[in-house]
Amino acid sequence: MEMFRCSLSHLISLIFLLFHSEAACGPTRRRLCKMRTFRIWDVNQKVFYVSNNQLVAGYLQAANAKLEEKIEVMLTESNNAFLGIHGGKLWLSCVKSGDKIRLQLEEVDITDMGKNKEQAKRFTFIHSQNGSTTSFESADNPGWFLCTESEGDMPVSLTNKPRDATKVTQFYFQMEPQC
């Protein structure tokens, strides 16, 4: 009798938990929760925005501030991350073009990338903390770093000369409040 009462109370608490889970954080919401939104700006105070379907870095005044692109981060392994914009619809990828590596924006379902390691590589950036700043290296192209030009309103790109004075490869990367 005692045992029966115990299992019944377990059952009740289980039902309660199941209902609670649906209300609080369903499976789709959990997947979204795995993405984190970060504010990114380079050490020269330039922020990212989209112009002519291209990611550019520049200075935004007052009302222009709403153009600023926040970065969606999905960590895949220690120090490896996918970087996206537009709430995780477009993802930054690194594609070989001649002897250069080009930065692209691709519309993909990034959650599918976890299954295909080879496909995922062009979307993967290795982030390293350097004091209070962070740099992003293409996992597919060692030595190529995410960069902005020292001048404003120019495309965000990749460089293999991170010490070049005209390129900025160090970024401030701060997490936005939880989704």
Add this chain to the structure above:
Amino acid sequence: MLILYVMIVGAAAFTIQPEEHTVAARNCQFRGKHFKKYFRVEEEPVVLRCPQARSASPHLNIMWHKNDSGRLVPGDEETRMWVQDGALWILPALQRDSGTYICTVRNASACDEMSTDLKVFENTEASLPFISYLQILTLSSSGLLVCPELSDFTHNKTDLNIQWYKDFAPLDQDNRKSLSLGGTTHLFIYNVSVEDAGYYSCGMIFSHNGTRYNITRNIKVRVNQKEEEPIPVIVSPHQTILASLGSRLTIPCKVFLGIGTKSISVVWWTANGTTIDSAYPSGRVTEGPEKEYSENNENYVEVPLVFDPVIREDLNTDFECTVTNRMSFQTLHTMVKEASTFSWRIVLAPLSLVLLVLGGIYMHRRYKHRAGKSYGLTTVKLAMKIFKSHPIKIKEIK
């Protein structure tokens, strides 16, 4: 009559011609509005760059016109505006110059148009919120402020001198808090404190045809807290979990989030590198609800992995619990093992019980039998003792 007809047609052709020209100009593909607007103050030089052709190339023909008037800029009588390397120079800008400007970019094969907005404000303190750039410094570290969007005026300038102001007071070169880096547009700030937040302005002098113009930029500086978060640690599960096939199983992933201030972490499970909801669309294996709690000021979060039921396939699956916060990442692998010892115990438990009972009965019987025998012996011995002791007692009485 014929002459009159020719004249009319000729006149019509003559009047239509310029319109055809504008129609041809309008045939350019309109690439839309440039979202970034220019906010400037009056009496200062303004340079509008065509967003379609940021770096002017010699093969490109760039023309500008203002949307409200439709006329080309610069107009014939205009001396304040000119096009230089494809960019529209307005020197100095007046409030009436505010409006939408359209640039037309032509090369041998294509023609594109794009529009951009300019708003010229009165040069007063009230305009500050509408013209300021936001820049961020981090508390207790050093940082840079940059006087933005001056590149059109700083080209080929070797003696660049930027004057900086904080809340309208000039920042002297000898102050200990900041340093205007010579030849650059940068202001270096040492050891940022809360007081460093506020309105800054920076400016330079630009000379053109012997006239000196001020160019100012306004910056609103925000000071952010340093991000310091404890790194989360996965406390459980164990590397192997014993379970019996066909039964329900819950493996909790318990993560320590720190003492007092807790880190904002995300915990999730994967099966062979795939998220649980996509690996098990049927819902046989699910992630339970996240539960956050504190034990003696230690913060924990727990996410259970629920199998309903465990099947043989699970024994060959690599289950992984992952926790991330900010930029840290930790995983813990776990495998489900069939609890073979458990099923033996099920068989052994009643068997040992039976053996115990049987052993007990045997022992009891044996004991009973032996106890009966020994009782007889003791009585005999006792009788003999009594029998032997009596003569002695008698003797003593005597």
